[in-house]
Amino acid sequence: GENVEQHPSTLSVQEGDSAVIKCTYSDSASNYFPWYKQELGKGPQLIIDIRSNVGEKKDQRIAVTLNKTAKHFSLHITETQPEDSAVYFCAATSPWRSSNTGKLIFGQGTTLQVKP
């Protein structure tokens, strides 16, 4: 089955700096890669996603890149702000088929701290 590895587990940056979180996946059939942000006491919230036919996607200060050959994808946050402090999760899924029900497999999470 799919396995998703995420690094680093913790990341501390100064306000205004950039932050990068990296994930690798094992299933070459995976085709959808969302990123979630989880604040204390809340459920994960979808912040950006990328499909396997796209190499990069941007949304204001956040961007995701995907390298299908290497089976890894990354989240980039520029001009970080204190409110970006949270736990970030990457995830992956492959298309519905007899051996897969389209469920998301999550990485272990990265705790991002942005220091003012």
Place this chain on the structure above:
Amino acid sequence: EAGVAQSPRYKIIEKRQSVAFWCNPISGHATLYWYQQILGQGPKLLIQFQNNGVVDDSQLPKDRFSAERLKGVDSTLKIQPAKLEDSAVYLCASSLGQTGVTHNSPLHFGNGTRLTVT
């Protein structure tokens, strides 16, 4: 649109007791998921329903966990008897389509129930 609703928000029980969690997904969402999130880890799927049928329960400890989704809408997850290692946040999520999570059918989470087993 209203999000995924879960209750209770917190629950503290002693080991060997039973507990139940309730979830109301986003209206019209065909697929409902229960995830377990142990402190410091990513969510792990316990069970996935498509309408009111189970499509994946491979990671559900069936000797103590059970779940149902009546009429393809609300769902309950039960643990009986609870063990110390069941302490976790139980997240309910839903997606629109009937073929799991996709770009056009992303996963939406509720705020979870934090369970502490003493």
